[in-house]
Amino acid sequence: MSIKVIKPTAAFASLLPTEYLELVADGPYASPKTINDLGTFKEIIAEHPHCAGCGVALGVRLTVASLPAPADTLIVGTAGCSFFGLAQAALNYSCSAFGNQNAVASGLKRMLKIRYPDTDKDVVVLVGDGGIADIGLDLTLHSWFRREKIATIMVDNEVYGNTGGQESGMTQEGQVLNMAPKGKNFAKIPVFELARVSGCVYGARVTVASPKKIGRVVRKAILLAREVGPTYVQIYTPCPTNFKFPPQQTINIAKKAEEGYYSFQEFISDDAQAYWEKNFASSTM
Amino acid sequence: MIEQRVVAPEYLFNEAEREEQFITGSEAVREAIKRANVDMAISYPITPQSESMHLVGDIYAEGYIKEYFRGENEFAVMSSVAGAAMGGVRVFTATGGPGTLRAFEAFPTWAGARLPVVCAFMTRGINSPLSIQPDTLEMAYMLDTGIIMLHAENSQDLYDMILQAFMIAEKPDVHIPVGVFVDGFFITHTRDRVKIAPPDLKLPPYNPYSAPVPVMDMENPPIRQMRDPFVMKSNFISYAAHASWQQEILAAAERSRRHIAHYLGNLLEAENETAPVMIVASGTAVSQSREAIESARQEGLDVGLVKLKSLRPFPTEELKAMTANAKAVIVPEFNRVGWLAREVRAALEAKVKVVGGPRVFGGMTMPPDLILDEIRRCANE
Amino acid sequence: MSITPYRVLVGPEGYLPPAAASRGILLPEKGEALIEGAIVPEEEAMQAIATKLLSAKNPFFFPGPQLLWDWKEGVALKAQAVKKLADLAGARVIPMPDYRPKYPMINPAVEINPNHPNLTIWHNKIDVCVFIGVHCHYANMALKIIRGGTSCYTIALCGEAGHEDAMISLCCMGMPELARLTEIIQSMKGEQAA
Ligand SMILES: Cc1ncc(C[n+]2csc(CCOP(=O)(O)OP(=O)(O)O)c2C)c(N)n1
């Protein structure tokens, strides 16, 4: 039903700017697209003001290209660089106070479930590492403990990109950054491991060097969050501006990380596995 | 759960035959929420608010509310409440004192996002040192958050104002949050006679599609919208857009004046407003003032009273009119900073002498004699 | 309240014009409307709208998302009626398809955005404009910016409570009101032709 919100009224259809006509005709709404279709359809984020080579921009773009039901998806964000691309997204996007994303998403998801018991309204949290691991960690964990049916996705650039390159809890130990003038003196916060013990029924850790994997795990995380419980995806999204590497190196850096400390990892609960096999095992992705 | 039918708000407020009950302020909250057709309530304990949200939980269990849970802290609760309101439903929560300050960042985001949340604030002291006792200090901080602020004198006000708050908050031309403030313990934990509407009546449901902003449900256009802050670029266009947005939030509060007048009678109530000495108060300071005035009259002193019901928007013009004959205005308060005296002074523009006090705080009661002393001083000047 | 009542007049009013509601302008009740801040009968405002539109050099309608997208029953018909009204008034139409600020740049020839509506007004040299189908918050935001920086005369046809920030505003606008406004413009045009 909600696809109606992107059907033009006949009287004004011809007056819509090209970009909207393309979204209507070739967007991902009527027939959802996957990562494999990139380049063949009008994307939800056409343009964005991120820095050249921004890993976060790529992570956000790949995530929204992987949504199983974009016409019924709401993104909850927060302050941080992810805002730049998402503010241009052809989706409902909410962003209020820094770090409160999983609490906002909890209220939204529960109420949408009550208002639309028979329609899957996907509430997806998509924010940076600082937003999830530092200022919003308690709200993130509690949404998992409460088993809120939300998919939480971290675009992890291992730094506060938006405020000028400060240390975040996800920064690697030893890294010198603003506010860590002698190097960070504790390890990356193990959010991925916390997800596993805090109630997430599915988790995946990936990098932007593996777009197809992102497509697969994001979709799986959202579909499982609908019925089974909270899910978590952590995407390594390197930041050329604050780590001062050339923008064309982003993918290489992500690839190297994936071969080392940022290896691909996945976990799934028994419930989620059973549900997945029953409902989606035969699906192509 | 009693089967309920929807009635017009005016019927529920003014016409339906009321039954008088001898109940606590917390119970008055329960009775209001029972009739408010609320979709969701979220709680987090803090004295003296906790009991009212327990009781709201009880009526959730009975089926009067569709969803209820205990959040992890006040900032999270206020954020979840925001999410629910964005999803197009009627929500209620309550807090007080340190809880209000813990959640503080949420309140301007509610107003800025045009969320018609209703929140009760059972006021208490703010640390340090730790105090759970009555004190209205937190209201000083809330004055400029953009939310509408009503202040209840007693349990009757509390019951009425909570119900009325939903109607005011949800008006399409207003559509910003309403805080109903009540002095903790003095009202929440004491019994009083409260006249309440029959339990089988409730308010009409909230219609999200009349809201001044789209609902976040993907069922109304545009598909590309942002709730809330939207522009982060450094150029004049962004500044102008943000400024116009903020002006619109202030305008929404201005528009609430006539709705407040419609439901509450007026933004203030006055007695004997031609008197040379006037007391201007809100909350339980009004009740203490009534007693002081009674004694003063027995002494032959001519004193009037203005009870402020709405603090945001502030009834500046009405207050000016009600104190036009006064040579002195006394503002008794339950806090150390005297935020109401500041407001009154600003409104009256130095045309009248404003006595900022008496003030008590930290849980102290306000003996009417303190106010009486002030009346005597002003009357004899 | 200030001694001289505030009036909602054509701009450019200046750097940061106030919200009219904050200057004491009240919204109309059903059956009433606003002209430049004063409450008048709806019929009078409709006449004024017709006059404004028919004497304009370059009038434009700005239909918002609620009319551009076929999201609920009745919208398609209403959109048709609005298009007819615009055509009859000799006004062109520029849509406001959504509310996010345009990045990297708006094409002001084909669209208007509530965060920077002045760009579209300036580009097309619009002297009279009509807002319809825009959520109230965004309409008010845009109307103030237009009043601040342009000399465009603003008209709001609002289905809810109306807009103090427009120079003429109707409220509670439904199909019957739309039909009545169309009728008035039709007959005014007839008189002008005669
Ligand atoms: C309460 C509050 N504190 C601090 C900030 C400033 N702030 C905005 S974004 C940000 C860091 C964002 O870092 P991260 O979440 O890692 O996202 P990134 O920008 O790196 O993508 C900070 C500290 C804020 N907006 N609000």
Ligand code: SF4
């Ligand atoms: S600062 Fe880093 S994360 Fe932010 S936009 Fe630039 S490259 Fe991306």
